[in-house]
Amino acid sequence: xxxxxxxxxxxxxxxxxxxxxxxxxxxxxxxxxxxxxxxxxxxxxxxxxxxxxxxxxxxxxxxxxxxxxxxxxxxxxxxxxxxxxxxxxxxxxxxxxxxxxxxxxxxxxxxxxxxxxxxxxxxxxxxxxxxxxxxxxxxxxxxxxxxxxxxxxxxxxxxxxxxxxxxxxxxxxxxxx
Amino acid sequence: xxxxxxxxxxxxxxxxxxxxxxxxxxxxxxxxxxxxxxxxxxxxxxxxxxxxxxxxxxxxxxxxxxxxxxxxxxxxxxxxxxxxxxxxxxxxxxxxxxxxxxxxxxxxxxxxxxxxxxxxxxxxxxxxxxxxxxxxxxxxxxxxxxxxxxxxxxxxxxxxxxxxxxxxxxxxxxxxxxxxxxxxxxxxxxxxxxxxxxxxxxxxxxxxxxxxxxxxxxxxxxxxxxxxxxxxxxxxxxxxxxxxxxxxxxxxxxxxxxxxxxxxxxxxxxxxxxxxxxxxxxxxxxxxxxxxxxxxxxxxxxxxxxxxxxxxxxxxxxxxxxxxxxxxxxxxxxxxxxxxxxxxxxxxxxxxxxxxxxxxxxxxxxxxxxxxxxxxxxxxxxxxxxxxxxxxxxxxxxxxxxxxxxxxxxxxxxxxxxxxxxxxxxxxxxxxxxxxxxxxxxxxxxxxxxxxxxxxxxxxxxxxxxxxxxxxxxxxxxxxxxxxxxxxxxxxxxxxxxxxxxxxxxxxxxxxxxxxxxxxxxxxxxxxxxxxxxxxxxxxxxxxxxxxxxxxxxxxxxxxxxxxxxxxxxxxxxxxxxxxxxxxxxxxxxxxxxxxxxxxxxxxxxxxxxxxxxxxxxxxxxxxxxxxxxxxx
Numbered sequence: 001x002x003x004x005x006x007x008x009x010x011x012x013x014x015x016x017x018x019x020x021x022x023x024x025x026x027x028x029x030x031x032x033x034x035x036x037x038x039x040x041x042x043x044x045x046x047x048x049x050x051x052x053x054x055x056x057x058x059x060x061x062x063x064x065x066x067x068x069x070x071x072x073x074x075x076x077x078x079x080x081x082x083x084x085x086x087x088x089x090x091x092x093x094x095x096x097x098x099x100x101x102x103x104x105x106x107x108x109x110x111x112x113x114x115x116x117x118x119x120x121x122x123x124x125x126x127x128x129x130x131x132x133x134x135x136x137x138x139x140x141x142x143x144x145x146x147x148x149x150x151x152x153x154x155x156x157x158x159x160x161x162x163x164x165x166x167x168x169x170x171x172x173x174x175x176x177x
Numbered sequence: 178x179x180x181x182x183x184x185x186x187x188x189x190x191x192x193x194x195x196x197x198x199x200x201x202x203x204x205x206x207x208x209x210x211x212x213x214x215x216x217x218x219x220x221x222x223x224x225x226x227x228x229x230x231x232x233x234x235x236x237x238x239x240x241x242x243x244x245x246x247x248x249x250x251x252x253x254x255x256x257x258x259x260x261x262x263x264x265x266x267x268x269x270x271x272x273x274x275x276x277x278x279x280x281x282x283x284x285x286x287x288x289x290x291x292x293x294x295x296x297x298x299x300x301x302x303x304x305x306x307x308x309x310x311x312x313x314x315x316x317x318x319x320x321x322x323x324x325x326x327x328x329x330x331x332x333x334x335x336x337x338x339x340x341x342x343x344x345x346x347x348x349x350x351x352x353x354x355x356x357x358x359x360x361x362x363x364x365x366x367x368x369x370x371x372x373x374x375x376x377x378x379x380x381x382x383x384x385x386x387x388x389x390x391x392x393x394x395x396x397x398x399x400x401x402x403x404x405x406x407x408x409x410x411x412x413x414x415x416x417x418x419x420x421x422x423x424x425x426x427x428x429x430x431x432x433x434x435x436x437x438x439x440x441x442x443x444x445x446x447x448x449x450x451x452x453x454x455x456x457x458x459x460x461x462x463x464x465x466x467x468x469x470x471x472x473x474x475x476x477x478x479x480x481x482x483x484x485x486x487x488x489x490x491x492x493x494x495x496x497x498x499x500x501x502x503x504x505x506x507x508x509x510x511x512x513x514x515x516x517x518x519x520x521x522x523x524x525x526x527x528x529x530x531x532x533x534x535x536x537x538x539x540x541x542x543x544x545x546x547x548x549x550x551x552x553x554x555x556x557x558x559x560x561x562x563x564x565x566x567x568x569x570x571x572x573x574x575x576x577x578x579x580x581x582x583x584x585x586x587x588x589x590x591x592x593x594x595x596x597x598x599x600x601x602x603x604x605x606x607x608x609x610x611x612x613x614x615x616x617x618x619x620x621x622x623x624x625x626x627x628x629x630x631x632x633x634x635x636x637x638x639x640x641x642x643x644x645x646x647x648x649x650x651x652x653x654x655x656x657x658x659x660x661x662x663x664x665x666x667x668x669x670x671x672x673x674x675x676x677x678x679x680x681x682x683x684x685x686x687x688x689x690x691x692x693x694x695x696x697x698x699x700x701x702x703x704x705x706x707x708x709x710x711x712x713x714x715x716x717x718x719x720x721x722x723x724x725x726x727x728x729x730x731x732x733x734x735x736x737x738x739x740x741x742x743x744x745x746x747x748x749x750x751x752x753x754x755x756x757x758x759x760x761x762x763x764x765x766x767x768x769x770x771x772x773x774x775x776x777x778x779x780x781x782x783x784x785x786x787x788x789x790x791x792x793x794x795x796x797x798x799x800x801x802x803x804x805x806x807x808x809x810x
Contacts, residue, residue, distance in 0.1 A: 002795065029415045033581055034797040037610065037671045041371055042211075042573035043736035046787040050794045052670060056612045063607070164514065171510060 003053060006078060007061035017075055017137040021066060028062040069153045072133045076150060081143035083150050095152055098125075102159055106166060112174075115167050122160050129153050211341035213371065213572035214332045215379070215564025218321060218345055218359065220279040220428055221401030221531065222246050224558060225328040226565035227336075228574070233383065233562040236335050244557065245331075247401075249323045250274040251310040259327045271296035271455040273310045277430055278324075280402045281306055281317040282362075283354030290426060294434060296451030305358065318362045325366035339724065342369035344568040346560050348403040349375035350423035350587050352633050353645050353675050360672070369728075371571040373672040376400070377407035378418060378584055379563030380529040384554055385411045386566060386580070393419070393522055395513075397542055397550065398529035398560075399505060402428040406509050408516040408523070414579035420606045421587050422512035424504060429465075429532035432498050436489070437461035439497050440476045444485045453480050460485075468494050469534045495537040502541050509545065515606050526550040531557050583608055586669050593630035593639045595620065602667045605635065609673055614666040616682075623655040627663055629688075631677055650679045650688040719772075726772035730779040734763055737786055740793060747792045759785045 008015045011027045033039070035054035040047040064070045073083045102118065109115045129152055136146040214227045214236075222244045226235045235243035242261070250263035251273045258266065267274045275297065286292060286301040298309040307314045325345075332340055345368070347359050356373055363370045377396035384390065390411050398405040405423040409416055437457040441448050448457050460478035467474035468491055477486040495502075513520055526542055528550045533539065542550045554562075570580050590603040592615070603613050619627065627650045634642030653661055662682040669675050680687045737760055745753065759782050766778035 029412070029417070029581070029583075032583060033415075034800070035794060036581060036583075038372065038567075038571060038582060041571035042732065043740065043790075044733045044783055044786070046783045047736065047740075047790040047793075050787070050790045052610050054794055055671075056610050056668070059608050059611050167514070168511060171507060 003057050007064050010061050011065060017072055017134050024065050031058045068130050069157055073150045075137055076143050076147050079143045081147050083147050099155060112170055119163050126156050210574055211572040212336045212338050213341050213568035215344045215561050215568045216328055217561035219247055219400055220277050223324050224561035225332050226561040228565050228569035233565040235558050235561055236331055238331055247324050248276045249320050251312040253311045259323055268456045268459055271451040272298055275308055275320050277402050278317045278320040283358035296454045318358050321362035322365035325363055329366055329368055341572050342371040344372050344374055344564040345370060346376045346379050346564050347373050348425055349377050349405040349407050349421040350425045352588050352643055356673055371568055374567055375584055376560045377405045380527060380559045381409050381416055382566050383559045383563035384527045392524040395523045395526045396529055397526055399532040400428050400530040402430050404428060404505050406512045408512055415581045417583045418585045420512045420515035421585055422508045427504060431501055432465055433458050433462045435498050436465055440487045444487050446480050446485050464489055502537055506541055506545055520546055528552050529556050529559055586673055588633050589635055590633050590667055592665060597639045599632055599637055599639055599642055609669050610671050612668040614664050617663045617665060618659050619661045620658055622658050625653045625655055626651045629679055652686045653681050654684045722772040726775040730767055730775050733779045733782050744793045756786060
């Protein structure tokens with residue numbers, strides 16, 4: 001194993017989408033216990049630098065592994081099916097329609113209750129898309145199809161972020177009164 | 178009277194002379210305990226703590242007081258008062274008596290809201306403001322260094338030994354400029370900074386270890402000038418910060434000012450002179466503190482020769498500061514959302530900072546979380562105690578230590594792109610250390626330079642974020658617009674400090690910057706301040722450089738020896754012989770009386786053992802995984 005090992009190798013996990021989140025968390029902490037710069041604070045600059053490199057690499061892998069969307073995108077990439085989110089934004093019409101409906105609902109939402117309802121809808125769409133991702137990646141091994149699913153998830157994720165941002169604004173406004 | 182600074186400087190020189198006599202058979206016992214301290218550099222007061230006989234405790238001054246008021250008074254004709262003496266001179270000499278200097282760290286004058294209500298003579302400067310005193314211009318970094326040095330001396334007196342290093346705490350919500358300013362102050366005070374850690378995280382260590390806690394905890398930390406909220410998960414000695422938030426310009430001082438303004442308005446008194454401003458605030462603070470224990474208190478002050486006396490009841494104080502309390506609760510809700518948690522999932526709320534003594538704060542927190550907050554550790558001491566525990570571990574005194582901190586960056590870091598927009602590179606609440614890269618390109622044909630502007634904050638417009646640094650990548654070979662690939666890498670270390678590098682991928686042109694020089698203090702400025710400061714005596718400077726070089730060298734030798742003992746089998750006979758030779762040369766250098774060759778030998782040993790360190794790390798990681806696999810099989 002070295003700094004170039006892939007995330008799954010580094011964390012000693014099977015190369016697949018389905019993962020136990022608790023196991024990923026435990027493994028992350030075990031690895032940081034070995035590699036964190038704090039462990040080498042009394043051991044000179046060389047050890048500090050190496051520890052920093054490892055610790056950064058472990059955190060990077062952890063961020064990708066724990067997040068189902070990033071994990072799916074990473075698996076596609078490892079199987080030579082890059083997501084290239086910037087270059088390819090073509091999506092099915094039905095999906096885009098739903099996105100537009102959501103956008104309208106977000107613009108019209110006036111209070112936390114309406115936003116909560118919208119957030120719930122987004123969560124459930126996200127859940128379904130992830131299930132589909134799992135099937136395509138682990139059962140079908142159809143990475144090209146998985147890439148399309150990952151792109152849809154990226155839209156959903158971005159929208160969830162916008163809902164969150166509006167929630168913050170409403171919260172701040174309510175406090176300001 | 179505590180000894181004055183100037184006496185101390187002399188006694189330091191004497192200590193050093195003694196230390197030199199004990200050479201050259203200087204070979205310290207590798208198991209010798211290293212004196213490491215935790216320092217809480219607070220807005221209102223500061224503390225130093227250390228682990229003694231396995232227990233963390235705050236170190237008292239000669240009169241048994243653990244608290245050092247964070248107040249420095251510069252006296253006419255030289256000399257200064259620090260702590261209680263300075264505090265009691267605040268009303269009488271307000272312009273030269275600097276309190277709450279933490280609010281000015283890494284800040285320009287425009288950043289300090291309500292600076293016109295403060296009694297100081299500010300000088301607006303790019304990057305960081307300065308204060309005009311009878312001893313000339315003082316940077317907030319110098320004032321903080323005076324406080325830190327006082328605590329350093331207190332610790333050295335307590336242990337009759339030099340310090341190995343210190344962990345300094347900063348508010349979790351401090352940005353890069355504020356963190357860098359704090360580290361500069363520590364350097365100026367002659368401290369070896371083992372780590373900057375976040376105040377709520379330090380409090381969690383002290384609390385968690387004391388109570389053997391597991392689960393999710395919220396740390397509500399309202400100090401004199403800063404507010405932090407951190408959500409942590411505690412599992413088997415791992416303190417994992419899930420999210421952090423707050424306001425680095427909101428604290429007990431704001432409650433004092435609100436009360437002072439209100440009382441003076443009610444009494445119909447105009448506050449004009451610096452003296453009156455200071456007196457009004459001191460009176461309000463005393464009244465506030467009384468209100469924490471009583472339902473009603475009198476606020477009295479002598480303003481412009483007139484005696485002002487006004488009765489304040491708790492409900493009034495609560496009402497006129499309700500918007501401040503609400504601001505803290507808004508940050509609490511936001512941080513919970515960032516952590517992806519519901520308030521019911523929080524097992525306990527730990528109160529930190531003297532301002533959490535106010536009943537309205539405890540009430541607001543209890544109402545929100547539906548449970549009374551935890552106040553069983555002294556809210557003034559808990560941060561310093563946690564920092565001391567971490568310092569002890571970082572110094573290598575606690576070899577069985579299971580303690581591991583996984584902290585996050587509080588504010589997003591990004592780059593300015595076309596149109597004054599921020600391209601976020603490291604999002605807030607990402608676990609540190611971390612490194613992130615993003616590719617940019619040129620927008621004009623034949624463009625040979627790219628200006629990079631590094632900013633920190635959550636807003637989309639550059640103008641709404643804090644500017645951290647500007648630098649330029651030059652020498653890009655002329656290409657068509659959009660053809661160059663410039664990779665910008667942000668690296669945030671375990672102290673939460675940022676380094677930025679940029680590299681044109683096709684030509685290999687590279688630029689590198691520590692964010693520090695353009696916004697914090699330059700190395701030259703620090704060197705000048707060091708010369709201006711209490712360590713001016715040249716002999717002292719030299720002696721200190723020599724002692725520091727030896728301590729560093731010795732540290733490197735000890736580290737190498739213990740690494741060889743543990744993992745020497747990783748080396749071939751040749752590699753081993755090379756390292757042995759380097760160590761012998763380094764050991765010989767230790768006996769020299771000049772810091773330069775000692776530093777050179779230390780550097781050479783560090784470089785010569787780098788490959789070995791990498792091998793050891795690999796083994797460590799593999800062992801961690803192997804151990805795990807056995808468990809799961």
